[in-house]
Amino acid sequence: MDYVVETNDLTRTFGSFTAVNKLTIKIRPGEIYGFLGPNGSGKSTTIRMLCGILEPTSGSGRVLGYDLASESEQIKSRIGYMSQKFSLYDDLTVQENLSFYAGLYSVPRPERKTRIEEMIEMACLTGREKELVVNLSLGWKQRLALGCAILSKPAIIFLDEPTSGISPTSRKMFFNIIQGLANAGTTIMVTTHFMDEAERCSNIAFISEGHLIANDTPDNLRNNVLEGVLAEVATNNPMDRLPVVEALPYVKECSVHGSLLHVLVQSEENLSELQQHTAGNIKKITPSLEDVFIALSRQRRRGSANE
Numbered sequence: 559m560d561y562v563v564e565t566n567d568l569t570r571t572f573g574s575f576t577a578v579n580k581l582t583i584k585i586r587p588g589e590i591y592g593f594l595g596p597n598g599s600g601k602s603t604t605i606r607m608l609c610g611i612l613e614p615t616s617g618s619g620r621v622l623g624y625d626l627a628s629e630s631e632q633i634k635s636r637i638g639y640m641s642q643k644f645s646l647y648d649d650l651t652v653q654e655n656l657s658f659y660a661g662l663y664s665v666p667r668p669e670r671k672t673r674i675e676e677m678i679e680m681a682c683l684t685g686r687e688k689e690l691v692v693n694l695s696l697g698w699k700q701r702l703a704l705g706c707a708i709l710s711k712p713a714i715i716f717l718d719e720p721t722s723g724i725s726p727t728s729r730k731m732f733f734n735i736i737q738g739l740a741n742a743g744t745t746i747m748v749t750t751h752f753m754d755e756a757e758r759c760s761n762i763a764f765i766s767e768g769h770l771i772a773n774d775t776p777d778n779l780r781n782n783v784l785e786g787v788l789a790e791v792a793t794n795n796p797m798d799r800l801p802v803v804e805a806l807p808y809v810k811e812c813s814v815h816g817s818l819l820h821v822l823v824q825s826e827e828n829l830s831e832l833q834q835h836t837a838g839n840i841k842k843i844t845p846s847l848e849d850v851f852i853a854l855s856r857q858r859r860r861g862s863a864n865e
């Protein structure tokens with residue numbers, strides 16, 4: 559199978575509102591496919607369609623070769639899914655939660671004990687098997703929820719913001735586990751708001767208002783998307799400076815990053831003029847993924863305002 563996920567113009571509307579608009583994506587086996595976008599841009603809706611739990615309004619798609627519209631049951635039984643509101647039983651222990659999900663996902667009885675042990679080890683929960691889930695921190699719970707979601711060794715896992723609300727250390731640990739799973743051949747589609755996690759994806763799709771507006775490797779997105787020269791400007795009052803800089807004719811984009819402005823100008827020649835206007839220290843920089851996504855979201859908003 560060339561692609562584990564393949565969609566063509568996948569669309570979902572709620573009444574007159576289009577949450578996902580003609581989404582066409584392809585995901586190869588073993589990829590960590592990052593799915594990024596602002597709040598409400600359609601990420602969860604897409605994932606729910608790909609998991610076979612929400613019917614597409616139009617367009618088509620296949621997951622593991624099964625059709626989203628007519629073979630959703632086959633999809634549901636073959637994938638792993640961890641939603642934002644993952645469900646663990648607080649009044650059961652770590653081990654009991656895993657046993658429960660092993661039954662739910664029909665893990666063959668002779669394999670259950672070994673599989674549960676593997677999940678405990680993978681989730682770094684060794685020594686906590688008998689602990690009630692209610693007593694675990696969110697980071698531990700999230701790793702346990704991942705363990706529950708992959709007990710049946712699914713070929714693809716859908717993770718919807720698995721690391722929101724947990725500490726940076728736990729986030730890193732969680733992503734190391736994901737990386738390990740991908741190295742072993744599991745395909746992963748993951749939504750995240752964190753740029754350090756996006757950097758660790760093999761491919762990033764970025765959606766805004768239901769539209770796919772970028773889809774490439776992190777390197778290509780950083781190097782090939784923004785047209786112009788990006789400069790970092792140190793200034794004491796970035797919020798006051800912002801409207802002034804934005805109004806300059808050669809400035810294409812301007813955004814605040816702490817005490818700095820990131821300014822996209824048309825060409826290298828504009829930098830000295832910018833220096834005079836901002837009375838700040840100017841440094842040419844390579845765009846970060848955040849710079850790229852801010853610019854793409856704004857371009858999309860400007861485009862839809864003109865439609």
Ligand SMILES: Nc1ncnc2c1ncn2[C@@H]1O[C@H](COP(=O)(O)OP(=O)(O)OP(=O)(O)O)[C@@H](O)[C@H]1O
Nearest residue numbers: 572575576577595596597598599600601602603604
């Ligand atoms: N069942 C529903 N009925 C009506 N509108 C819905 C429904 N589900 C989602 N939406 C709307 O569709 C849009 C996309 O929602 P979705 O949850 O897919 O976004 P998201 O990108 O996952 O956002 P977040 O990062 O906040 O989770 C939102 O405007 C949301 O309010």
